[in-house]
Amino acid sequence: MRTAADPSIHQMRSPARPSRGRPSSRKQLSRERGIAALALTMVLFFAMVLGIGFVNRNLIFEQRASANQYRSTQAFEAAEAGLEWTLARLNDNQRIGADCLLAADVSAVSFRERYLSYERPSANFSAARWSNAGVAAPLLPSCVRDGSGWNCSCPDAGPPNLAPVGSHVAAPAFVVQFQEAGRPGLVRVVSTGCTSLDGACVPGSSSRTDAVARIEVLFGLLPALRTAPAAALTVRGTVDADAAAFGAHNADAASGGLAIHAGGAVHAAAARFTVPAGASPAAAVAADDSALAALNPAQFFATWFGIDAIGWANQPSAHRLVCSDDCTAALLALVAGDSGSSLVRIDGDLQLAGPATFGTPEHPIVLVASGAIRLSGPVAVYGVVYGALIRWSDTTGDGALVRGAVISEADYSGNGTPQFVYDTDVLARLGGNAGTFARVDGSWRDF
Numbered sequence: 001m002r003t004a005a006d007p008s009i010h011q012m013r014s015p016a017r018p019s020r021g022r023p024s025s026r027k028q029l030s031r032e033r034g035i036a037a038l039a040l041t042m043v044l045f046f047a048m049v050l051g052i053g054f055v056n057r058n059l060i061f062e063q064r065a066s067a068n069q070y071r072s073t074q075a076f077e078a079a080e081a082g083l084e085w086t087l088a089r090l091n092d093n094q095r096i097g098a099d100c101l102l103a104a105d106v107s108a109v110s111f112r113e114r115y116l117s118y119e120r121p122s123a124n125f126s127a128a129r130w131s132n133a134g135v136a137a138p139l140l141p142s143c144v145r146d147g148s149g150w151n152c153s154c155p156d157a158g159p160p161n162l163a164p165v166g167s168h169v170a171a172p173a174f175v176v177q178f179q180e181a182g183r184p185g186l187v188r189v190v191s192t193g194c195t196s197l198d199g200a201c202v203p204g205s206s207s208r209t210d211a212v213a214r215i216e217v218l219f220g221l222l223p224a225l226r227t228a229p230a231a232a233l234t235v236r237g238t239v240d241a242d243a244a245a246f247g248a249h250n251a252d253a254a255s256g257g258l259a260i261h262a263g264g265a266v267h268a269a270a271a272r273f274t275v276p277a278g279a280s281p282a283a284a285v286a287a288d289d290s291a292l293a294a295l296n297p298a299q300f301f302a303t304w305f306g307i308d309a310i311g312w313a314n315q316p317s318a319h320r321l322v323c324s325d326d327c328t329a330a331l332l333a334l335v336a337g338d339s340g341s342s343l344v345r346i347d348g349d350l351q352l353a354g355p356a357t358f359g360t361p362e363h364p365i366v367l368v369a370s371g372a373i374r375l376s377g378p379v380a381v382y383g384v385v386y387g388a389l390i391r392w393s394d395t396t397g398d399g400a401l402v403r404g405a406v407i408s409e410a411d412y413s414g415n416g417t418p419q420f421v422y423d424t425d426v427l428a429r430l431g432g433n434a435g436t437f438a439r440v441d442g443s444w445r446d447f
Helices: 007-013 022-090 109-114 297-305 309-313 328-336 426-434
Strands: 116-119 124-127 129-130 135-138 142-146 151-152 173-180 186-195 210-224 231-235 247-249 258-261 273-274 318-321 343-346 348-352 357-358 363-367 372-376 380-389 391-395 401-408 419-422 437-439
Touching: 007 419, 022 142, 022 186, 022 328, 022 437, 109 116, 124 186, 129 151, 135 173, 151 437, 173 297, 210 426, 231 247, 231 372, 231 419, 258 419, 258 437, 297 309, 309 318, 309 343, 309 363, 318 328, 348 357, 348 380, 363 372, 372 380, 380 391, 380 426, 391 401, 426 437
Parallel strands: 231 258, 231 401, 247 273, 247 419, 318 343, 343 363, 348 372, 357 380, 363 380, 372 391, 380 401, 401 419
Antiparallel strands: 116 124, 124 173, 129 135, 142 151, 142 173, 173 186, 186 210, 210 437
Protein backbone atom coordinates (compact mmCIF):
# COMPACT_ATOMS: atom_id res chain seq x y z
CA MET A 1 0.00 0.00 0.00
CA ARG A 2 1.33 3.33 -1.06
CA THR A 3 1.46 6.27 1.27
CA ALA A 4 1.07 9.89 0.51
CA ALA A 5 4.74 10.26 0.50
CA ASP A 6 4.96 7.97 -2.38
CA PRO A 7 5.96 10.14 -5.31
CA SER A 8 4.07 8.03 -7.80
CA ILE A 9 0.86 8.97 -6.07
CA HIS A 10 1.62 12.67 -6.59
CA GLN A 11 2.33 12.03 -10.21
CA MET A 12 -0.98 10.33 -10.73
CA ARG A 13 -2.97 13.03 -9.00
CA SER A 14 -1.29 16.04 -10.42
CA PRO A 15 -3.23 17.54 -13.40
CA ALA A 16 -1.76 17.22 -16.87
CA ARG A 17 0.11 20.31 -17.92
CA PRO A 18 0.03 21.41 -21.55
CA SER A 19 3.18 21.16 -23.53
CA ARG A 20 4.94 24.44 -24.15
CA GLY A 21 5.12 23.79 -27.97
CA ARG A 22 1.38 23.50 -28.83
CA PRO A 23 0.36 27.21 -28.83
CA SER A 24 3.10 28.00 -31.32
CA SER A 25 1.95 25.24 -33.63
CA ARG A 26 -1.61 26.53 -33.70
CA LYS A 27 -0.56 30.08 -34.43
CA GLN A 28 1.72 28.88 -37.19
CA LEU A 29 -1.05 26.78 -38.64
CA SER A 30 -3.46 29.71 -38.52
CA ARG A 31 -0.86 31.95 -40.09
CA GLU A 32 -0.23 29.45 -42.88
CA ARG A 33 -3.94 29.17 -43.55
CA GLY A 34 -4.22 32.97 -43.78
CA ILE A 35 -1.34 33.14 -46.20
CA ALA A 36 -2.89 30.42 -48.35
CA ALA A 37 -6.26 32.20 -48.30
CA LEU A 38 -4.61 35.48 -49.25
CA ALA A 39 -2.69 33.82 -52.03
CA LEU A 40 -5.85 32.18 -53.33
CA THR A 41 -7.70 35.47 -53.08
CA MET A 42 -4.96 37.23 -55.00
CA VAL A 43 -4.97 34.52 -57.67
CA LEU A 44 -8.75 34.77 -58.02
CA PHE A 45 -8.58 38.58 -58.09
CA PHE A 46 -5.84 38.48 -60.70
CA ALA A 47 -7.87 36.02 -62.78
CA MET A 48 -10.90 38.27 -62.44
CA VAL A 49 -8.83 41.28 -63.54
CA LEU A 50 -7.55 39.31 -66.51
CA GLY A 51 -11.11 38.32 -67.41
CA ILE A 52 -12.35 41.90 -67.13
CA GLY A 53 -9.41 43.11 -69.20
CA PHE A 54 -10.07 40.52 -71.88
CA VAL A 55 -13.76 41.40 -71.99
CA ASN A 56 -12.93 45.10 -72.14
CA ARG A 57 -10.41 44.45 -74.92
CA ASN A 58 -13.04 42.59 -76.92
CA LEU A 59 -15.54 45.39 -76.29
CA ILE A 60 -13.11 48.02 -77.54
CA PHE A 61 -12.28 45.85 -80.56
CA GLU A 62 -15.97 45.40 -81.34
CA GLN A 63 -16.61 49.11 -80.97
CA ARG A 64 -13.77 49.96 -83.32
CA ALA A 65 -14.85 47.29 -85.80
CA SER A 66 -18.42 48.57 -85.64
CA ALA A 67 -17.26 52.16 -86.16
CA ASN A 68 -15.08 51.10 -89.11
CA GLN A 69 -17.96 49.13 -90.60
CA TYR A 70 -20.26 52.12 -90.18
CA ARG A 71 -17.82 54.47 -91.91
CA SER A 72 -17.15 51.93 -94.65
CA THR A 73 -20.87 51.43 -95.25
CA GLN A 74 -21.42 55.18 -95.25
CA ALA A 75 -18.73 55.68 -97.90
CA PHE A 76 -20.10 52.79 -99.98
CA GLU A 77 -23.65 54.13 -99.84
CA ALA A 78 -22.37 57.59 -100.82
CA ALA A 79 -20.65 56.07 -103.87
CA GLU A 80 -23.83 54.18 -104.77
CA ALA A 81 -25.83 57.38 -104.35
CA GLY A 82 -23.42 59.02 -106.79
CA LEU A 83 -24.25 56.42 -109.44
CA GLU A 84 -28.00 56.80 -108.96
CA TRP A 85 -27.75 60.59 -108.98
CA THR A 86 -25.69 60.51 -112.19
CA LEU A 87 -28.16 58.18 -113.92
CA ALA A 88 -31.06 60.46 -112.99
CA ARG A 89 -29.20 63.54 -114.22
CA LEU A 90 -28.27 61.89 -117.53
CA ASN A 91 -31.94 61.08 -118.16
CA ASP A 92 -33.10 64.60 -117.32
CA ASN A 93 -33.11 67.05 -120.22
CA GLN A 94 -33.46 70.21 -118.15
CA ARG A 95 -30.85 72.94 -118.40
CA ILE A 96 -28.60 73.12 -115.36
CA GLY A 97 -26.37 75.69 -113.71
CA ALA A 98 -23.12 75.34 -111.78
CA ASP A 99 -25.09 74.05 -108.77
CA CYS A 100 -26.64 71.23 -110.88
CA LEU A 101 -30.10 72.78 -110.43
CA LEU A 102 -32.54 74.09 -113.02
CA ALA A 103 -31.14 77.12 -114.84
CA ALA A 104 -33.20 79.88 -116.39
CA ASP A 105 -30.37 80.81 -118.75
CA VAL A 106 -31.40 79.69 -122.24
CA SER A 107 -27.74 79.21 -123.15
CA ALA A 108 -27.29 76.58 -120.45
CA VAL A 109 -27.16 72.92 -121.42
CA SER A 110 -28.29 69.68 -119.84
CA PHE A 111 -26.15 67.49 -117.62
CA ARG A 112 -25.70 64.99 -120.47
CA GLU A 113 -24.58 67.65 -122.93
CA ARG A 114 -22.18 69.12 -120.38
CA TYR A 115 -20.34 65.89 -119.58
CA LEU A 116 -20.75 63.58 -122.59
CA SER A 117 -20.13 63.97 -126.30
CA TYR A 118 -21.51 61.58 -128.89
CA GLU A 119 -18.98 60.72 -131.57
CA ARG A 120 -20.07 59.91 -135.10
CA PRO A 121 -19.79 57.55 -136.87
CA SER A 122 -18.27 55.33 -134.15
CA ALA A 123 -21.33 55.85 -131.91
CA ASN A 124 -19.00 56.11 -128.90
CA PHE A 125 -19.34 58.53 -126.01
CA SER A 126 -16.39 60.64 -124.91
CA ALA A 127 -16.04 62.38 -121.54
CA ALA A 128 -15.78 66.16 -121.32
CA ARG A 129 -12.48 67.61 -120.09
CA TRP A 130 -11.01 70.98 -119.16
CA SER A 131 -7.50 72.38 -119.47
CA ASN A 132 -5.71 72.34 -116.12
CA ALA A 133 -2.54 74.34 -116.76
CA GLY A 134 -2.34 72.83 -120.24
CA VAL A 135 -3.14 69.29 -119.07
CA ALA A 136 -6.49 67.77 -120.01
CA ALA A 137 -8.37 66.92 -116.80
CA PRO A 138 -11.80 65.27 -116.52
CA LEU A 139 -14.77 67.32 -115.42
CA LEU A 140 -15.97 65.94 -112.08
CA PRO A 141 -19.49 66.63 -110.84
CA SER A 142 -19.62 66.25 -107.07
CA CYS A 143 -22.03 66.45 -104.11
CA VAL A 144 -21.78 66.67 -100.31
CA ARG A 145 -24.51 66.14 -97.76
CA ASP A 146 -24.83 68.64 -94.93
CA GLY A 147 -27.58 69.54 -92.52
CA SER A 148 -29.75 71.02 -95.29
CA GLY A 149 -29.45 68.08 -97.71
CA TRP A 150 -27.28 67.42 -100.75
CA ASN A 151 -25.35 70.34 -102.22
CA CYS A 152 -23.85 69.69 -105.63
CA SER A 153 -21.39 71.22 -108.06
CA CYS A 154 -21.53 70.69 -111.82
CA PRO A 155 -18.57 72.62 -113.25
CA ASP A 156 -18.16 73.18 -116.97
CA ALA A 157 -14.50 74.05 -116.38
CA GLY A 158 -12.29 73.61 -113.36
CA PRO A 159 -12.67 71.37 -110.30
CA PRO A 160 -15.89 71.03 -108.28
CA ASN A 161 -16.71 74.04 -106.13
CA LEU A 162 -18.01 72.76 -102.78
CA ALA A 163 -17.35 74.17 -99.32
CA PRO A 164 -16.21 71.51 -96.81
CA VAL A 165 -18.66 70.95 -93.99
CA GLY A 166 -15.79 70.41 -91.56
CA SER A 167 -12.76 68.24 -91.10
CA HIS A 168 -13.79 64.64 -90.49
CA VAL A 169 -17.39 65.65 -89.89
CA ALA A 170 -20.07 63.10 -90.75
CA ALA A 171 -20.96 64.69 -94.10
CA PRO A 172 -20.94 62.00 -96.84
CA ALA A 173 -19.74 63.12 -100.26
CA PHE A 174 -19.18 61.67 -103.70
CA VAL A 175 -17.37 62.65 -106.87
CA VAL A 176 -18.21 61.21 -110.30
CA GLN A 177 -15.93 60.66 -113.28
CA PHE A 178 -16.90 59.60 -116.81
CA GLN A 179 -14.61 57.36 -118.84
CA GLU A 180 -14.75 56.15 -122.43
CA ALA A 181 -15.95 52.55 -122.62
CA GLY A 182 -14.56 51.90 -126.10
CA ARG A 183 -17.86 50.35 -127.21
CA PRO A 184 -20.75 51.97 -129.08
CA GLY A 185 -23.50 53.38 -126.93
CA LEU A 186 -21.69 52.77 -123.61
CA VAL A 187 -19.99 55.00 -121.06
CA ARG A 188 -18.14 54.00 -117.90
CA VAL A 189 -19.06 55.87 -114.73
CA VAL A 190 -16.78 55.81 -111.67
CA SER A 191 -18.24 57.05 -108.39
CA THR A 192 -16.02 57.66 -105.36
CA GLY A 193 -17.78 57.97 -102.01
CA CYS A 194 -16.27 59.41 -98.80
CA THR A 195 -17.44 59.89 -95.24
CA SER A 196 -16.64 63.61 -95.58
CA LEU A 197 -15.67 66.08 -98.27
CA ASP A 198 -12.00 65.35 -97.92
CA GLY A 199 -9.26 63.19 -99.35
CA ALA A 200 -10.26 61.26 -102.47
CA CYS A 201 -13.47 63.29 -102.84
CA VAL A 202 -11.52 66.54 -103.30
CA PRO A 203 -9.60 66.51 -106.61
CA GLY A 204 -5.92 67.20 -106.02
CA SER A 205 -6.15 66.87 -102.25
CA SER A 206 -3.36 65.09 -100.35
CA SER A 207 -5.36 64.78 -97.14
CA ARG A 208 -7.06 61.60 -96.03
CA THR A 209 -10.63 60.84 -95.09
CA ASP A 210 -12.01 58.25 -92.69
CA ALA A 211 -13.32 55.86 -95.34
CA VAL A 212 -13.41 55.74 -99.14
CA ALA A 213 -15.38 53.50 -101.50
CA ARG A 214 -15.02 53.32 -105.28
CA ILE A 215 -17.70 51.83 -107.54
CA GLU A 216 -17.80 51.73 -111.31
CA VAL A 217 -20.49 50.61 -113.72
CA LEU A 218 -21.31 50.80 -117.42
CA PHE A 219 -24.28 52.87 -118.54
CA GLY A 220 -25.82 51.94 -121.87
CA LEU A 221 -28.02 54.18 -123.99
CA LEU A 222 -31.42 53.06 -125.17
CA PRO A 223 -31.65 55.57 -128.05
CA ALA A 224 -34.75 57.54 -128.86
CA LEU A 225 -34.58 56.01 -132.34
CA ARG A 226 -32.94 52.60 -132.61
CA THR A 227 -33.01 52.30 -136.40
CA ALA A 228 -33.37 55.24 -138.72
CA PRO A 229 -35.87 54.77 -141.55
CA ALA A 230 -34.52 54.82 -145.06
CA ALA A 231 -36.96 57.41 -146.40
CA ALA A 232 -38.23 60.86 -145.57
CA LEU A 233 -41.78 59.44 -145.47
CA THR A 234 -42.33 55.81 -144.43
CA VAL A 235 -45.83 54.29 -144.28
CA ARG A 236 -46.96 50.73 -143.67
CA GLY A 237 -50.06 51.37 -145.79
CA THR A 238 -50.64 53.74 -148.68
CA VAL A 239 -49.89 57.34 -149.61
CA ASP A 240 -53.00 59.10 -150.89
CA ALA A 241 -52.08 62.66 -151.85
CA ASP A 242 -52.41 62.96 -155.61
CA ALA A 243 -53.66 66.53 -155.43
CA ALA A 244 -51.00 67.76 -153.00
CA ALA A 245 -47.76 69.22 -154.26
CA PHE A 246 -45.87 68.20 -151.13
CA GLY A 247 -42.14 67.61 -151.17
CA ALA A 248 -40.22 64.46 -150.20
CA HIS A 249 -36.48 64.93 -150.21
CA ASN A 250 -33.58 62.56 -149.56
CA ALA A 251 -30.22 63.55 -150.98
CA ASP A 252 -28.30 61.10 -148.80
CA ALA A 253 -26.88 58.38 -151.03
CA ALA A 254 -25.72 56.31 -148.04
CA SER A 255 -29.31 55.79 -146.91
CA GLY A 256 -30.41 54.68 -150.38
CA GLY A 257 -31.89 58.00 -151.45
CA LEU A 258 -35.52 57.01 -150.84
CA ALA A 259 -38.02 59.83 -150.49
CA ILE A 260 -41.09 57.63 -149.93
CA HIS A 261 -41.17 54.04 -148.68
CA ALA A 262 -44.62 52.40 -148.58
CA GLY A 263 -46.07 48.98 -147.93
CA GLY A 264 -48.93 49.80 -150.28
CA ALA A 265 -49.57 52.04 -153.26
CA VAL A 266 -48.21 55.58 -153.55
CA HIS A 267 -50.55 58.17 -155.11
CA ALA A 268 -48.51 61.36 -155.27
CA ALA A 269 -48.73 62.66 -158.83
CA ALA A 270 -47.99 66.27 -157.85
CA ALA A 271 -45.25 65.50 -155.33
CA ARG A 272 -41.78 66.96 -155.75
CA PHE A 273 -38.75 64.80 -155.03
CA THR A 274 -35.09 65.39 -154.31
CA VAL A 275 -32.68 62.50 -154.83
CA PRO A 276 -28.89 62.03 -154.53
CA ALA A 277 -26.80 63.53 -157.28
CA GLY A 278 -26.90 61.35 -160.36
CA ALA A 279 -29.83 59.23 -159.16
CA SER A 280 -33.08 58.86 -161.10
CA PRO A 281 -36.19 60.55 -159.62
CA ALA A 282 -38.06 57.32 -160.27
CA ALA A 283 -35.85 55.62 -157.68
CA ALA A 284 -37.09 58.03 -154.99
CA VAL A 285 -40.24 55.98 -154.38
CA ALA A 286 -40.40 52.38 -153.16
CA ALA A 287 -44.04 51.26 -153.21
CA ASP A 288 -45.84 47.95 -152.55
CA ASP A 289 -43.18 46.60 -150.21
CA SER A 290 -44.77 43.35 -149.07
CA ALA A 291 -42.28 42.86 -146.23
CA LEU A 292 -43.18 46.26 -144.82
CA ALA A 293 -46.91 45.69 -145.25
CA ALA A 294 -46.71 42.27 -143.56
CA LEU A 295 -45.58 43.77 -140.25
CA ASN A 296 -48.23 44.17 -137.59
CA PRO A 297 -48.36 47.50 -135.70
CA ALA A 298 -46.28 46.19 -132.78
CA GLN A 299 -43.60 44.83 -135.11
CA PHE A 300 -43.64 48.01 -137.14
CA PHE A 301 -43.05 50.13 -134.02
CA ALA A 302 -40.26 47.89 -132.72
CA THR A 303 -38.53 48.03 -136.11
CA TRP A 304 -37.65 51.68 -135.54
CA PHE A 305 -37.56 52.01 -131.77
CA GLY A 306 -36.19 48.64 -130.70
CA ILE A 307 -38.82 48.10 -127.97
CA ASP A 308 -42.61 48.01 -127.72
CA ALA A 309 -44.66 51.18 -127.50
CA ILE A 310 -45.41 50.78 -123.77
CA GLY A 311 -41.76 50.27 -122.90
CA TRP A 312 -40.78 53.28 -124.99
CA ALA A 313 -43.38 55.46 -123.29
CA ASN A 314 -42.26 54.33 -119.83
CA GLN A 315 -38.69 55.54 -120.26
CA PRO A 316 -37.63 58.07 -117.62
CA SER A 317 -36.74 60.56 -120.34
CA ALA A 318 -40.10 60.20 -122.15
CA HIS A 319 -42.98 62.50 -121.24
CA ARG A 320 -46.65 61.67 -121.66
CA LEU A 321 -49.09 64.20 -123.01
CA VAL A 322 -52.87 63.90 -122.86
CA CYS A 323 -54.94 66.61 -124.50
CA SER A 324 -58.16 67.00 -126.40
CA ASP A 325 -58.73 68.95 -129.59
CA ASP A 326 -55.80 71.23 -130.42
CA CYS A 327 -52.61 70.20 -128.56
CA THR A 328 -50.35 72.89 -130.02
CA ALA A 329 -50.03 75.04 -126.90
CA ALA A 330 -49.61 72.09 -124.55
CA LEU A 331 -46.95 70.50 -126.73
CA LEU A 332 -45.06 73.76 -127.16
CA ALA A 333 -44.99 74.23 -123.39
CA LEU A 334 -43.67 70.70 -122.94
CA VAL A 335 -40.88 70.67 -125.51
CA ALA A 336 -39.89 74.32 -125.19
CA GLY A 337 -40.14 74.52 -121.40
CA ASP A 338 -37.48 74.11 -118.74
CA SER A 339 -37.62 70.34 -119.01
CA GLY A 340 -36.74 70.47 -122.69
CA SER A 341 -38.54 67.19 -123.38
CA SER A 342 -37.17 65.44 -126.45
CA LEU A 343 -39.32 62.29 -126.27
CA VAL A 344 -43.08 62.79 -126.16
CA ARG A 345 -45.75 60.11 -126.07
CA ILE A 346 -49.28 61.31 -126.90
CA ASP A 347 -52.05 59.06 -125.63
CA GLY A 348 -54.69 59.13 -128.32
CA ASP A 349 -54.91 61.53 -131.25
CA LEU A 350 -52.63 64.52 -131.78
CA GLN A 351 -53.93 67.67 -133.45
CA LEU A 352 -51.54 70.53 -134.21
CA ALA A 353 -52.13 73.82 -136.01
CA GLY A 354 -49.45 76.22 -137.20
CA PRO A 355 -47.62 78.41 -137.02
CA ALA A 356 -45.63 76.40 -134.50
CA THR A 357 -42.13 74.94 -134.38
CA PHE A 358 -41.13 71.91 -132.32
CA GLY A 359 -37.49 71.06 -131.72
CA THR A 360 -34.37 72.39 -133.38
CA PRO A 361 -31.67 70.83 -135.56
CA GLU A 362 -29.41 70.71 -132.48
CA HIS A 363 -32.15 69.42 -130.16
CA PRO A 364 -34.55 67.32 -132.24
CA ILE A 365 -37.60 65.60 -130.74
CA VAL A 366 -39.60 62.43 -131.25
CA LEU A 367 -43.39 62.67 -131.29
CA VAL A 368 -45.16 59.32 -130.92
CA ALA A 369 -48.97 59.24 -130.94
CA SER A 370 -50.97 56.12 -130.25
CA GLY A 371 -53.74 57.57 -132.39
CA ALA A 372 -53.96 59.66 -135.54
CA ILE A 373 -51.83 62.75 -136.11
CA ARG A 374 -53.66 65.59 -137.86
CA LEU A 375 -51.60 68.61 -138.86
CA SER A 376 -52.72 71.85 -140.45
CA GLY A 377 -50.91 75.00 -141.47
CA PRO A 378 -47.20 75.79 -141.11
CA VAL A 379 -46.18 73.29 -138.47
CA ALA A 380 -42.43 72.63 -138.36
CA VAL A 381 -40.92 69.62 -136.59
CA TYR A 382 -37.24 68.81 -136.27
CA GLY A 383 -37.01 65.12 -135.48
CA VAL A 384 -39.30 62.14 -136.03
CA VAL A 385 -43.09 62.11 -136.21
CA TYR A 386 -44.78 58.72 -135.64
CA GLY A 387 -48.51 58.08 -135.58
CA ALA A 388 -51.17 55.44 -136.20
CA LEU A 389 -51.97 57.45 -139.32
CA ILE A 390 -50.94 60.90 -140.49
CA ARG A 391 -52.92 63.56 -142.28
CA TRP A 392 -51.68 67.03 -143.27
CA SER A 393 -54.13 69.56 -144.64
CA ASP A 394 -54.79 73.23 -145.30
CA THR A 395 -51.19 74.30 -145.75
CA THR A 396 -50.78 77.88 -146.85
CA GLY A 397 -47.49 79.65 -147.31
CA ASP A 398 -44.09 78.34 -146.31
CA GLY A 399 -43.08 76.74 -143.05
CA ALA A 400 -44.79 73.34 -143.11
CA LEU A 401 -41.84 71.04 -142.57
CA VAL A 402 -40.55 67.86 -140.99
CA ARG A 403 -36.76 67.69 -141.03
CA GLY A 404 -35.79 64.18 -139.99
CA ALA A 405 -38.41 61.55 -140.90
CA VAL A 406 -42.14 60.84 -140.84
CA ILE A 407 -43.43 57.34 -140.02
CA SER A 408 -47.04 56.20 -140.26
CA GLU A 409 -48.34 52.93 -138.87
CA ALA A 410 -51.07 52.97 -141.52
CA ASP A 411 -51.50 55.63 -144.22
CA TYR A 412 -50.56 59.18 -145.13
CA SER A 413 -53.08 61.55 -146.74
CA GLY A 414 -54.07 65.19 -147.05
CA ASN A 415 -54.03 68.18 -149.35
CA GLY A 416 -51.28 70.00 -147.50
CA THR A 417 -47.93 70.83 -149.05
CA PRO A 418 -45.37 70.20 -146.34
CA GLN A 419 -41.73 69.46 -147.04
CA PHE A 420 -40.46 66.11 -145.72
CA VAL A 421 -36.67 66.34 -145.58
CA TYR A 422 -34.58 63.33 -144.69
CA ASP A 423 -31.85 64.66 -142.36
CA THR A 424 -29.11 62.25 -141.33
CA ASP A 425 -27.69 64.67 -138.75
CA VAL A 426 -31.02 65.00 -136.97
CA LEU A 427 -31.56 61.25 -137.00
CA ALA A 428 -28.02 60.67 -135.72
CA ARG A 429 -28.64 63.02 -132.81
CA LEU A 430 -31.75 61.08 -131.89
CA GLY A 431 -29.71 57.89 -132.06
CA GLY A 432 -26.98 59.19 -129.76
CA ASN A 433 -27.94 62.33 -127.86
CA ALA A 434 -31.54 61.47 -127.02
CA GLY A 435 -32.87 58.45 -125.22
CA THR A 436 -32.51 56.78 -121.84
CA PHE A 437 -29.41 55.53 -120.07
CA ALA A 438 -29.61 52.37 -117.97
CA ARG A 439 -27.14 50.21 -116.06
CA VAL A 440 -25.57 47.38 -118.02
CA ASP A 441 -26.10 44.08 -116.21
CA GLY A 442 -22.90 42.49 -114.96
CA SER A 443 -20.78 45.65 -115.29
CA TRP A 444 -20.86 46.66 -111.60
CA ARG A 445 -17.59 46.41 -109.72
CA ASP A 446 -16.05 47.86 -106.55
CA PHE A 447 -12.43 46.82 -106.98
